[in-house]
Amino acid sequence: MQKLNSSLVNSDFSFLEDLSVQKYPENLPERVIQFGEGNFLRAFADWMIHLLNKQNLFNGRVVVAQPIKEGLADMVNEQDGLYTLLLRGLRDGKPVEEKEVISSISRCINPYTQWDAYLKCAEDPLIEYVISNTTEAGITFDKEDKFENQPPTSYPGKLTSYLYHRFQCFKGDTTKGMVIIPCELIDRNGDNLKKAVLQYIELWNLPQEFAQWVVENNHFLNTLVDRVVTGYPRDEIKEITASLGYQDSLVNTGELFHLWVIEGPKELAERLPFHKVGLNVVWTEDMTPHRTRKVRVLNGAHTASVPAAFLYGLETVGEMMDHEVMGKYVRQIIQDEIVPSIDLDKNMLVDFAHAVVERFQNPYIKHYLLSILLNSSSKFKARVLPSILEYHKLNGRLPQKLVFSLAALIAVYKDGKIDGTGMQAIRDAGEFVMKDDVWALEFFAAAWSNFDGSQQSAKAVAELVLKNTRLWDKDLTETAGFTDCLGEYLYKITTNGMQKTVAELV
Known part of the structure; x- marks a missing residue:
C-alpha cells in the first residue's frame, strides 16, 4: 500500500x-x-x-x-x-x-x-x-x-x-x-x-x-x-x-x-x-466575554459534573451524558444554574450551551472522567465558584446543584491516603489515584480525618473547606447559607451514597 x-x-x-x-x-x-x-x-x-x-x-x-x-x-x-x-x-x-x-x-x-x-x-x-x-x-x-x-x-x-x-x-x-x-x-x-x-x-x-x-x-x-x-x-x-x-x-x-x-x-x-x-x-477588541463563556459553561460544566459521575461509577463523559440520571444532572446544571449566573447575552449563552451538550455526547471521543479530575481544586475555583457566587448575588439564594458539585468533589478525597505526589483513594467501583497539588491533597485528607459520620461532623468538614483561603482566595463561610448547604450534601453523600443522592437532586 x-x-x-x-x-x-x-x-x-x-x-x-x-x-x-x-x-x-x-x-x-x-x-x-x-x-x-x-x-x-x-x-x-x-x-x-x-x-x-x-x-x-x-x-x-x-x-x-x-x-x-x-x-x-x-x-x-x-x-x-x-x-x-x-x-x-x-x-x-x-x-x-x-x-x-x-x-x-x-x-x-x-x-x-x-x-x-x-x-x-x-x-x-x-x-x-x-x-x-x-x-x-x-x-x-x-x-x-x-x-x-x-x-x-x-x-x-x-x-x-x-x-x-x-x-x-x-x-x-x-x-x-x-x-x-x-x-x-x-x-x-x-x-x-x-x-x-x-x-x-x-x-x-x-x-x-x-x-x-x-x-x-x-x-x-x-x-x-x-x-x-x-x-x-x-x-x-x-x-x-x-x-x-x-x-x-x-x-x-x-x-x-x-x-x-x-x-x-x-x-x-x-x-x-x-x-x-x-x-x-x-x-x-475584547475577548473577555468569550473567555467567560467558555470557562464557565464548557469547562465549568465538566468540572461541576465529573466528580459526581465518577463517584456514581461511570468512566467517561459519553457514559455520563447517556446515563438516565447523570445525563439529566449535567443538563440541569448547565441550563438552570450556570447559564443564568452569567451576565452576558442569553441567546449567545444558550446556543453555546446547546453546542456543549452535543460535544459532550460525541460518540467518537472517549474522554475519561479521571483525567478531567486532574487538579480539580484549582479548576473548581476558576470555573465553577464564580457561577455559584454570581448566582447567589443575582438571585439571593445558592444554586443547589453547583453547591452539590462541590460536595461531590470534596467526597472524592474522602478516605484517601497520600502516596508521593498523588492520593490513593477509593469509590464504590474500586480504588483510583487522585492527582492534585500535594498541599491540596494533604488539606483534604486532614479535613476528613476527624469525620465520624454525623451530620455535625459533615458540617465541620464543609466549614474547614470553605474557610480555606488558599483554595478560594476568600473565606466562603461568609456567603450566607453556604456552610449549612454544603454540609447537608456531604452528609447525604456519605450516608446515602452518590447514586441515591443524585437521583433525589434531579
Whole structure:
C-alpha cells in the first residue's frame, strides 16, 4: 500500500469518493512560521489555512519549527507535509464524519539541527505570521537561557532570536514586523508572550531600537482556542488505513466543533479572512466575554459534573451524558444554574450551551472522567465558584446543584491516603489515584480525618473547606447559607451514597 505524499495526492484519487483531496500546491509561498507540529495545530490552524487556500483566499503555506529537540519533523517531511484529518461528532443530533487530506504545511524544520534554516525563514519578507502551540508551559521566561544557544531552550527565546535576525536583516524596516498569534491555553497568551520576549531582550542586552521595533511594529494577539483534538487514532488505525487505501503515519482526529477568538485589529481579519469560508473565527477588541463563556459553561460544566459521575461509577463523559440520571444532572446544571449566573447575552449563552451538550455526547471521543479530575481544586475555583457566587448575588439564594458539585468533589478525597505526589483513594467501583497539588491533597485528607459520620461532623468538614483561603482566595463561610448547604450534601453523600443522592437532586 502506497504512503501518503505529494506524488500520491497528485495522482488519481477518484476511487476515494468520500475523501476531500486538493492537489498538492507546490507553488504557494511560505507565509506562516509555526512553532509546534503537534496534533492540535494540525487539526486547527493548519486546517483553517488549508480551507482558505482551497478558495484562493490566502495562497500561502506554513513552515513549521519543531519547538523541542524530539519531534515529528522527519515524519512530516517524509509525507511532504501532508496528513489526513478526520473530524467526527454530532451535528443536529446525527453522527457526522469529515475526511480531508490537509496540504497547508510545506516542511518542518528542526532548529536543534537546522538553526541556519530556521533563521533563514526570518529573512523571507513573505513570512509575516507566527502561530504557536507549545503547551501551557511553553510561554515562559527562563533567566538561564542564552542568546548564543542555537537554539535557545524556550519558545519565547527562540522567537526573540528569530525576530532579532529579522530586525537585522531588514535594518529595522517598520513594515517587516510579524503578526504573532499564540494558541497556548493561558489567559492573555499574546501579552504574556510579548512580556517574555521583552524580558529576553533585556537579559541578552539586545539594542533598545530592537525592543522598540518589537513593541511598535509587531502584533502580539491574545487568543482563545477551542476544539477537542484526539490525535492519532491508535486503536482504529488498521480500519482507517484500510478505508483510506493508503498509509498515513500522521492521521489526525478531532471533533467537528471549533472556535478561535482573536483579539486584534479588524483590518487583520481581512488579511486572514477565515469568515469567508464559514469558519467559527471571531475577531474582537475584547475577548473577555468569550473567555467567560467558555470557562464557565464548557469547562465549568465538566468540572461541576465529573466528580459526581465518577463517584456514581461511570468512566467517561459519553457514559455520563447517556446515563438516565447523570445525563439529566449535567443538563440541569448547565441550563438552570450556570447559564443564568452569567451576565452576558442569553441567546449567545444558550446556543453555546446547546453546542456543549452535543460535544459532550460525541460518540467518537472517549474522554475519561479521571483525567478531567486532574487538579480539580484549582479548576473548581476558576470555573465553577464564580457561577455559584454570581448566582447567589443575582438571585439571593445558592444554586443547589453547583453547591452539590462541590460536595461531590470534596467526597472524592474522602478516605484517601497520600502516596508521593498523588492520593490513593477509593469509590464504590474500586480504588483510583487522585492527582492534585500535594498541599491540596494533604488539606483534604486532614479535613476528613476527624469525620465520624454525623451530620455535625459533615458540617465541620464543609466549614474547614470553605474557610480555606488558599483554595478560594476568600473565606466562603461568609456567603450566607453556604456552610449549612454544603454540609447537608456531604452528609447525604456519605450516608446515602452518590447514586441515591443524585437521583433525589434531579
